[in-house]
Amino acid sequence: MTQTIFFSLIAMGLFTIGLYVLLVEAHLLRKIMAFNIMGSSVFLLLIGLAARYPLAIDLLPYAMVLIGMVIMVSFTALALMLARRIYRETGQMCLPDSNTETGESL
């Protein structure tokens, strides 16, 4: 059980860091990395949950992590493609309309 709590705490910390970076950083690559960290932290939490019973391993979280990874990979690919095209069109790696001063970078 302590293992599960340990992994849960780390996962929560990583998720918070990811969300913070996603909101604060303007650079698109950092944003893409940030949501990958958020996704990975959720997967870490799931893997930690799989070991919450001392005698048996819960297999369902593994399936969920696999599906989640497929989704994250597709999103990362799409986001990288978009970032590349934004770079080609505007010559910079941040959202064209973004206004970071008012905190509305999303």
Next chain:
Amino acid sequence: MNPLEIALDIYAQSHPLWAALAVLLPLLAAILIFIFGRRSGPLLAFAAMVGILISVSKLVAQVWMKGAQEYAVGGWIAPLGIGWYADGLSVLMLSMTAIVGSFITLYALKSKFLLTPLLQREDLPPVSDSEQEVKLLPPPEKSSHEASSEESKSPPEAVENLKYPLVPVPDEKLPVPVEASNKEAETSNSSLPFDKAGSLFLFWPLWLLLWSGLNALFLSADLFNWFITLEIVTLAAVPLIILSGGANALGAGMRYLLVALSASLLYLLGVVLLYGAVGTLDVKSLALEIQSGPTIWMAMFLIILGLLTKMAVFPLHVWLPPTLFRAPAVVSALLSALVIKAAFYLLLRLWFEVFPTELLPQSSQILGVLGAIAMILGAWQALQQSRLKMLVAYSVVAQVGFLLLLFPLASGTNEAWSLTAWKGGIYFALSHAFAIAAMFMVVGNIWQVLGTDSLDSLRGLGRHYPTSLITFALAGVSIVGLPPSGGFLGNWLLLTVAWKSGQWWWIGIIVIGSLLAAAYIIKVLKPAFEKTDKCVLVAQTPLLMKLVPLVLALIALVSGLVATQPLSLLEKGSPF
């Protein structure tokens, strides 16, 4: 039994195949388009549309005759397999998607809709000595408008300005294009970059994938499956937004991707916490076994936060208007009519069927307050806009706020009133989907015939282009909530419950919201029906593009008159 009932009974023979077809047909058609090439797009989409209409009508008949249905997909029953489930709410959402989706498909068959944002970007000469000082409330729109009008100047200057889009210019007069000149808009089509024009056929497979995802979402009854279907919808929606190409559309698509994905991850985190605490993801077993506690509250908070972001509820609505503005008109229609309703549907399901009831009355008041602020702020910002499409986009923010009033009104103690509020809110969502889709299609038409969507250029348009403006007015009737529209019925049911259950403060909010909605609709219609000959049409629209939104707006209008059957359908398998 009369013959009609017997026929309906035969039609309603239950088989999982029909539920599966609603999801599989669009998926299959989308893949086939890539095999048979771009010319097959419209044909295959039309075929998938017919198939979906048949299978959804089958599902409606099944639920109507036999009550809520469960489908064991592949023969696997709930704890092992992932069952599908259809009750009144889900088949109503499915039919809403099918109806709006069919009209969107028909509209897209004829239109050059995808070109409209490009027309505006490249071809309008800025008029520097415009008298009006345009004030836009939210800073991002200000910078985006600036960028878009700067772009139409010489290219190096535009690039120069784009490099510093972050510097807010407080009191600058924005150049507003007043009249589109005939010649320039005509050259616009030839000046399109070819790869952008050539990739437009991708609308068909993407739209079919999105439709398939939506149908799967409305049929699933499993929290993780909802995550997957939400992601399918988002993955299909992002490329749809950027179809027209250009830096602004790309930015809007990227912003939508980041917002939607982080919202989904918040939702997923909540779902994982629920799974950790309860040990199941099936909606029915979860509802039985859930017990409130700190973990559950945290999970609820994360799930609600994620879904509210997807719904674009105040204060998480900032991403919605620019995205709707930059997307092609038909994509804005399906985003605002269908994709937002998907998150609303999930919130409804989880709120009333899964979450433990102890905290809900208090927290529903918070949701209601957010909704009220969104209604008033959204409508107020809609009134400040100088662009028609932005105005309609902000009206979506306001109407989404209206949807949230369902939660405080239906979370009361009296079950009969809760049921009435539940019906009213869902019916409002339904008619809003029809009305807003019609409205965005009209915006697309107007943009096409004028070459711009600035409100100034609408002056006198009613004389030259009456059909679309009448459509706008009819859809506006439903948005405002005047009789006999479906919007009125939803309003009326909610008002009744607010009065009877003693939550009178919502009555004032609903009335103010409706009045503001009337104000921004009139703001569009008044100049349009002015007597002036200044208005110049630069293009024509095919008849189908004018008829489709008209019929859709008429459906929104008469849905208040034929409400008995849908409302009693909602009672099948309702939580009250």
